[in-house]
Amino acid sequence: MTTLLSGPTIRRDAGLYGYERALIRRGLTPIAGVDEAGRGACAGPLVAAAAVLDKPIDGLADSKLLTPKRRESCFELITRRARAWSVVVVEPGECDRLGLHRANVAALRRALARLEIVPAYVLTDGFSVDGLGTPGLAVWKGDRVSASIAAASIIAKVTRDRIMVDLHEKYPQYEFAVHKGYSTARHEQALREHGPCAEHRMTYVNVQAAMTATGGQP
Template identity: 85%
Template sequence: MTTLLSGPTIRRDAGLYGYERALARRGLAPVAGVDEAGRGACAGPLVAAAVILDRPIDGLADSKLLTPKRREACFERIHERARAVSVVIVEAAECDALGLHRANVAALRRALARLEQPPAYVLTDGFSVDGLGVPGLAVWKGDQVSASIAAASVVAKVTRDRIMERLHDGYPQYDFAVHKGYSTLRHEEALRAHGPCPEHRMTYANVRAVLTAREEESTS
């Protein structure tokens, strides 16, 4: 991915839409933001989202800074007001098969490819994604400083949370609806007590350790 074209830098006080406005002034519109949710979880899918905005979204912010109620409301407004939104879900088994980083990059590429309108420029959160066919920029803490990345973070987070709440119905012993598949103390205790289920990522160290321990117990 390339960096921004030469010219004035984006001011710190430019606001959440500063990147998008600066790119539009240089003829690089529409701008797509991409982000993912579930990268650090040891259970459940990885969810990537891509969003193109063409007008402000009330209450938009990094998904991690919003309460669940405000995230849900923002999620609905994004779908109502965004020019284009797409979501890609990578199941736990595919994350294991590809490796997390490869699965993450592939999901971001697929989310961009599924947008109804191709972007002229792409903003990603934290690390660059090559092979997109258009220029782009990896933005440090992008979900806090770019509106389109923040919107993608909200879409990915809410989509994944809803999936984990549905998985809770099938595997209530793990409390997926509470911790959403992340390695909390409560989740670790349930994992040791019940062993992993098909929704766990078997290549993760904590899940693999439980598998190994249970295998050793069964052969002793």
């Protein structure tokens, strides 16, 4: 990944579209933002998304700063108005097989590859993604300062939350609809009581401990 081309720095008060405006001024369009959801969970899939915006989205913000209702509303706006968007779901078994970071990077690459248009520049949240064949920039807390990354974060988060709600119907004992697979106190208690299911990431220490304690296989 490369950095922004030389020129004026982006002001802290530039707003959510500051990076996009700076890139457009340099002729670098279209711009794709990529992000993932579920990296820190011990159950459920890792979901990556990419988004290319060509117009502002009302109420757009980092998915973690929005209420579930507002995220759903933004999701509908983004998927209707974005120039292009894509989403990739990586199942728990693949996360275990590849390792979380490798699975994460691979998912971000796949999300970009699935876009209907080829971006001229890519903005990623937190860490760089090599091997894209496209210049880009890793942005610290990018989902709070880049509209493209924020849009991708909402697509990934809403998609994953919907999956976890569906999994709650299949595995009600874990209450996936409540904690979405993250290691909350309620989730840890359910793991201790029931052991892991097929949707847990078996390489995680807490999941392995629960499997050992209950003496069972998912």
